[in-house]
Structures are given as structure tokens and as C-alpha cells.
Amino acid sequence: MFFLLIIFYLISGNIIAYIYQKLGMKYSNTYGIMMIISILIIFTVLYRNKLQFSGWYKGDVKDKLSNTLTKWLISIALLLLLLAPILSFLFH
Template sequence: MPKWGSFVLEMIRLVILLILSLLVLGGIERAVYEAVFGNPVYHWTMTAGNLLLFLVLYRNYFQFKGWFKSEHNKKLNKITTRGLVTVSAVLLLLPIWL
């Protein structure tokens, strides 16, 4: 398969993974917030936090399992990974105080 064909397949895979992960994570968060606070809480910061989590998951795991192989594929370093996960956790917990 040509390089551009595998790239297109990888982009389709990325979009599908993004949609599925946002739906799953959003559903879990809604259920947890509803169980804790009695009503479903959802804020734009939670979507941003989920996007950051997806970025970390994709860069550290999913990009190596796909069709597009490149010498430019590298994992995020530990400091960047920890920083993004911390910012994501803060964004996910921020609606509690808003």
C-alpha cells in the first residue's frame, strides 16, 4: 500500500478513536458526577481534559499500533506526559468548583 494510503487510513482511525474515547470518557464522567452530586455535570473544561488524555494515549500507545509507520513516531517524554495528565486532571475536576 502506498504511504499516502496508509496515512489516510490512519487519519480515519484517529478520528474514530477520538470520537469513541470522548464518548466513553464523557459518559463515565457524567455517571460519576451524577452519582456524587445528584445531577450530571458537564463543562467545556472536561472536554479539553479528555482531549489532552486522548493526546497522551495516542502519542504514547495508539500511534504504534496503527497502519502508518514513520521514523518520526516517538513517545512523549515522561515530563510532558506527567504535565499533560496533571493539566487534564485539573480540567476534569474544575467543574466541581465552578
Template sequence: MRILLEILRVMFIFLILMAILGTFFENLYLNIGNGAEKNSWISLIAIIILIFVLYRNKFQFSGWYEGEGKEKLPRKVSQILITSSIILILIPPIIAQLN
């Protein structure tokens, strides 16, 4: 039962944060006004990576699951993933500017 609750919790976290951040970046790209919203799907990949890092480093320790394997991502891996997410978020406006 705890595993099912944890799976539902993870899905809820991902869906809510994806909706909020996806809407934020979509509106941001629309306000830039250079056609960046056409490539906003790239920012969704960045959001998924950011939520994954956030879950692995914070949220997994406050849930219902009490099994093995609960450990933070190594600091270097977290830094690489966050940096790549930032780069992915910056790509749509750059691509739109080049076109």
C-alpha cells in the same frame, strides 16, 4: 491508502473514547448533584488531552502508518499533560461547590 486508514483509525479512537469517557464524567457529575454537569465541557478538554497522550505514547505504534516522526512524548511533557487533565477533571465539582 495507509494514511487514510490511519486517519480513520485516529478519528474512531477519539470518537469512541470521547463518548465513553464523556458519558462517564457526565454521569459522575450528575451523581455528585451540586450542578457540576453545567461545567462538564471542561472535562471534555481533559479527555482530549488524555487521548492525545495515550495516542502519542501507545496507539501510534500499532497503526497502519509507517512513516517518519513516530516517537513518544517526552516523559516530562506526558506528566504535565496528565496532571493538567486531572486538574481539569476536578474543576467542575469545585466550581459548582463555590457557587
């Protein structure tokens, strides 16, 4: 699981950083932390709803996240991703 998380973070983090750079956003640790948290949330949802059923998970409990929780987590992650450039433009 850790290996999958690293690969997912490297790919999605580079894509998001590229988009932020094209938007002209100045990088700061605060916005980087927001990006990391959102990537972790998205990975958690992806893992719990898809990857654990494809042989990556060996435990006894194989329950998907509820639809409501999935929607909330994805919404929070997207809000964090959108909030970072907005705050960057407002405060720099």
C-alpha cells in the same frame, strides 16, 4: 484517528458525566468544556504514547511524548476534571 477519538470521547465522557451526576453537580457549558478539554488531552497522551505504535499511525515520526510532558499533560487534565465539580459547588 478521528474514529478512535469519537469512541474514546463517548465512553469516557459518559463515565465522567455519570460521576459528576452522582456528585450532584449541575451541568453547565463551562464545566462541559473543561471536561472536553481534559478528555482531548488524555486522548492525545494515550495516542502519542501507545496507540500510534499499535498500527493506528502511518506517519514517519513515531516519537513518544517525553515523561515530563506526559506528566504535565495528565496533571492538567486531572486538574480540569477535579476543578469542574469544585467550581460547580462553589458557584451554584
